[in-house]
Amino acid sequence: MSYGPPRPVARLLLTPEDKEAPARAQRLLRLGLAEQPDPALDAFADRLAELAAAPYAMVNFIGESRQFFAGLHVRRPVSLERVDDTKPVLGRHMERDHGFCPHVVVRHKALVLEDVSDYPRFAGNPIVDEYGIRSYLGAPLIDSTGMALGTVCVVDVEPRAWGRAGLDTIKASAAELTMRLERRAADGLPL
Template identity: 45%
Template sequence: MDPLSPDQARLAGEQRKLRLQVLGLNTVEAEATFDRVARLAASFTQSPLAMVNFINDERQMFRGMYVPTASPDDKVNPDGGGIAFDLSNLSREAPGDYGFCPHVVAQGSQLALDDVFDYPRFKGNPLVNDLGVRSYLGTPLRDNTGMILGTVCVADFKPRAWDRGLREGMQELSQTLLSDFKLRDSLLAQQQELFAVFDGAPFPIMLTEGPNHLLRYANGKQGAAFGMVPQFSPGRMVLPGLEAIGVFNAMDDAYRTGQATTLSQVSLTTYDDPRPQEFNFLCTPVRTSPGAPISGVLTVAMQSTGQSYPGSEQQAFAANVQERFERLGAMPDHRESAVYRT
């Protein structure tokens, strides 16, 4: 495969980032499915290091990772086949050009390095000096549309031969994740139908993702009142009016604690009505299934009627949305994602 030009590489990175955002994978948070695949890759290949690595236009995100548990003796025997470094605190992200995985994504094919020192192009890579890696096997990770999202890879701290059986096994292992991507797309389609019901709601509604509150969805009233903003943009940056009155602080609390948080009787003007108005904001953490980690925050705003706390209508609405989210996620074909509209 011919190497991509700089412009082609940049465009491909932007397309991967958008796809990862849609799938809810454009973050570094660990996920059990991917950690399991990394552990299987390490076991199958008898490798001390394995990752499921997603790569956007800026960074690499190791949402699946298996690393050895190092002891003090491991650090002093790099020439004897032992672990040269303590990897127990290895970060789950890296710059976009770090290591060998970006080469796998760029060339669109498997990369097997029996001994990195045999390849002048690779032996100077920071991964060699930082972690002591001497051999590497990386396989493109494709989604159900055929797009390469990253890699499933293993590495060792000593030279070794990656035979045909190991290479084919790694390819088969990467393909097991196709079903996960299909399920995420299926949930996305169902959530789009769910959000279509909310588009006509008479009060602002938005759904954000992750600790940085990336905007997944907003109904028409949200856009009219607080501003039309791009999909997947960081809420604090693009909605400064809501940031100024503390809405995102309340969302922080909801995301961190897993409990609904209220911001009551705050005064502000909206784009569709220049007169000062009082609003109650209810921020409800959202899970894609009852036992899943918190994936985002649903924020509903209603004009205050002098109550100290959000009215029953607002609370009932948020509870209903949460229940419907979890009902989708608890179905046999469990998946995860959402959509943002204005």
């Protein structure tokens, strides 16, 4: 039996380490995708929400310390941050350890969570309690360099059986938007 100082307890890393974050932040700046809302990306999120029949849809770019929703569709008016001590309202910024998009970016793979409460790793995420999110469907925006710039995603406050059609839709939407973003950067064209 040891009576020395207690050893540190290893904690479960819920948000994966993101070694690409510094390079991604620089790439987003070069592409002109800094933290500014973009009406064309809002329109893209609106269309994605309609395709998925989801109340929320986002085009999300992940920086070094937080996430930014450059495109955002919500079913009710949005405040940019927490209004008071009540339940926060989904806005344009979110901490990096909130939500599921950072997992998609690090993994470079789509993620389907039909009911987040079925997954202990995700059920304890702050957005489950703070925003009432119960289901998620997201895919990475992987550019021609192989870097995941961010995600396109849809979420719901109810469990959802997204199915193969939902997965195919989100992946195709991510590929389409990535191509449009790169074309815009290369040619100066609008989205």
